[in-house]
Amino acid sequence: QIPVVRTSKKWTSEAVGELQGCLDCTDWDVFKSTTNSLDEYTDTVSSDIYFCADSIIPSCTRLSYNNDKPWFTAKLRRLSATPPPTPHPSHLSPQEEDVNSLFKRLNTCKATGPDSVSPSLLKHCANQLSPVFTDIFNTSLEICHVLACFKTSAFVPVPKKTKITGLNDYIPVALTSVVMKSFERLVLSYLKDITDPLLDPLQFAYRANRSVDDAVNMALHFILQHLDSPGSYARIPFVDFSSAFNMIVPSLLRDKLFQLNVPDTMCSWITDFLTDRRRFVRLGTHVSDLQHISTGSPQGCILSPLLFSLYTNGCTSGHQSVKLLKFADDTTVIGLISARDESAYWGEMDRLVSGCSMNNLELKTVEMIVDFRKDPAPLPRTTITKELKWEQNISSLAKKAQQRMYFLRELKKFLLPVKMLVNFYTAIVESILTSYITVWFAAATARDKAKLQRVIHSAEK
Template identity: 60%
Template sequence: MAVAILSVWATHCTPENSPVLESAPETSLVRESAPEASSVHKSAPGASPVHESAPVPLEMAASAAEPPEVATSPSELIVCLVMAKKVIHELTVYYVTATEAVHELTNCPVMTKEAFYEHTACHAVAVASVWSGLRAITNYKIPSSCTEANQRLANDLNEFYCRFETPNTHSDHLSTQPLTPPAIPLSTPPALQICEDDVRQVFRKNKRRKAPGPDGVTPACLQTCADQLAPIFSQIFNRSLELCEVPSCFKRSTIITIPKKPKITGLNDYRPVALTSVVMKSFEKLVLAYLKDITGPLLDPLQFAYRANRSVDDAINMGLHFILQHLDKTGTYVRILFVDFSSAFNTIIPTVLQTKLTQLSVPSSICQWITSFLTDRQQLVRLGKFMSNSCSTNTGAPQGCVLSPLLFSLYTNDCTSKDPFVKLLKFADDTTLIGLIQDGDESAYRQEVEQLAVWCSLNNLELNTLKTVEMIVDFRRNPPALPPLTIMNSTVAAVESFRFLGTTISQDLKWDNHIDSIVKKAQQRLYFLRQLRKFNLPQELLKQFYSAVIESVLCTSITVWFGSATKSDIRRLQRTVRTAERIIGTPLPTLQELYTSRVRKRAQKITLDPSHPSYPIFELLPSGRRFRAANTRTVRHKNSFFPQAIYLMNS
């Protein structure tokens, strides 16, 4: 079984295109390791290979899967692995057969949908099967990735995603970086050592329903064969870390496009998501945990993405806290710049990232390994049945990889504001600059905007001035007309409202527009709940559907806006809940109850995390039992998250 998994890479990774196989035969380490590996297998046939000596090269590690006969050359190994390719095909067929009932149910007509209820009531089917049936009953369909797929569009998209391959010629910093980093000696011990138990656990945690990568290996295969594959891949992973090289078969990706909006007007309206090797994703998870331990304390506290105990709500609430606290003072206003980057993940320069990682105390061997991971990557775009031509890229981090989000956060970690009256919030590539203006002095704000534009130029990030907008929040009695903001000789458009991290924020800091959109969306989904009720499904299933499909819409970022919502808006929201109650026939939690419980839960997590940027807001009184109440002058500040959270924590 283990050889069957490895056989997939044998068809893609030959001695000519594998960086590890190219360099391994030329080193003395390979010549010395081969006899040791062979002797281990001969002394303990049939046992799990446990090696305490130096790591063996990839071809010898792969050959350890078959103890009776050890391949003596990469070509012989490839021949053996290709012969075992049928095994993985049979295993894949097995898993397809195991889920055949679910697929048949999804494609069945209405008559079989009624049979689905009987099957669910009589047999405790898996949750995934239940939701497959619910989608079939409601006739709910996920929008397709592309409605007009063709070969030319696939090739155009692949070229479009590789358009940042040439670095920014205006960046002196980039021009001084070597295209290929200097190799470190092979004898340098890796900073990270991976044991068999770690590999076994990460294989077992793979989700079976996830799509496989270009190599065709499914997560179910790794999960089932974790015990057999862990000894082999632990050697392969450690050898990769020792050589600071990622095999080319691990770096291949298939790009799946997802529309950013309903109506497509250009290539930029498709979001690229990379399907990569499941084995490589497991490898990345182990490296990710190591990187988080090293870089966690050094990350920008106002970067809220991909960090423990951070959320979208935290980013919005923190920004609103800066704004509302400043507006409580007289003679103040706020300018908010919502920055848009063009294909931010695709613009990362690996050598620049390597320099930044070194400054964050990441070991040089890991830096070299990450550079290898991001360079010489082969990718193609799949649109339905059409596949584009393969393209090689040395720029960017694939969206969909485990390491990419953290690498982008580390890449932008030094993008911060130096002025205390200008706050720079980051949530992955969503960057927001908040200028707290006092007495009309905007010099600090405009200087920070210029510094941001310079930083983007130096780091190959393309600032999209057409989509970058500004919103002014000014509650002064007779505010004067304010001069527009310009970036790189382009005037930034001023807007009255903006959808920030999924929440619509208006310049009057009211939530009418946001509540209108979520009420409309929730009422549309009530149709699906009515369809389910027609099939006499049990109340428990209807409640689960309501919680996942309707309540999730009503409660999105509820800690941000519910406290400041008007009574009429709350009545509109609660009317949707009452309609769902009548359809289901059972009471449901009110939005006020959900808001209160979520605020308490969020506040408790913040008070237990001293590294959280809002931790100082919750100041304990000398008694140690209550928190100091927030000093607020206006109702809009009093009803915001932090004052309400402190009030609830004290009550």
């Protein structure tokens, strides 16, 4: 495929030192004293920062190929050893050291947002920029207003295939302000501290020490425990929402947050965060007109997944024989039926549909799978027989892993370093073999384990 020429900044130590000196000499109070508008104050600060960086940091060009992969960059594999700062639940007041720490942990390989303030700039000049942005963050929280430049999203269409035949061949990638993402991380930690004890215990997404494996394990536990009783069976429909994040109504979310003991000032700030957002499409040098939107939780924002979880927190089962498991917007209803009495199950299904309608959530019915077999797979992304055995699932995993081993062999021919080959194996092959391993490994037979072991031995050669 034809490579693309891209321009990027070259963050040398000399240029960074010069930029830091320039920002050290900047009197941020001058910007604040010339206006009473927080939006104008922030826009002026962001523009001055961008001007300094653009003038001082040299640019360089490089060829970019479509098969560039993130695991070739060591920085993308670096994990932070320090957890995000934990603010006091009663009041969020970001401190300069908190903002400084977030800026220094930014991934410099991430894209720049619409405000042109890059993660490299924030990371290299965290000491110089954290004071002014701490002031902006605290003022924003105090007046319950999110700046217009922080609520702007640029949508960049990324091709899914080489030959484009229509709009469906593009993936819309949303770019938002990197500064705002750091701000959102502070708010995210604050919201989790308040709401986590009140969240539905069967919501497994975006929570500490919870994963999709736990959701599958819990579902199997409910099913197997129930099937121990004679004359029992289970019904398991999978519920999917249409454009789930886009259907959140800010006024309804505010009421739900208030019920979860979120302070009124934070409820107002989040409502403003979701209201009058601006977005545009950027394709090369072409930019569309701004579109204003006040519904939904924006794509590409740090807060969006948690806000949806809080929005649907009241979507629970009211009957002991019906379990409702959630992983973000993926919902599984498990009806544990005895003596052919399905009244409770159908009652909870009607209640779920009614609740979705009241909360502006639309069930996806355009794409449905109607299966009249007696042994369909009851869990997504797994293969399980009607006897609840895992032979087919393990065979499928081994087959996928063997297919990906081809790429590992091809990379080995290019005499790549062993460390890079190990990283590739871990990310591409081992991730397949260990998929849901906590669910099926204990029930795997010696023959099943031998299939997986053959893949591992093949990779060791």
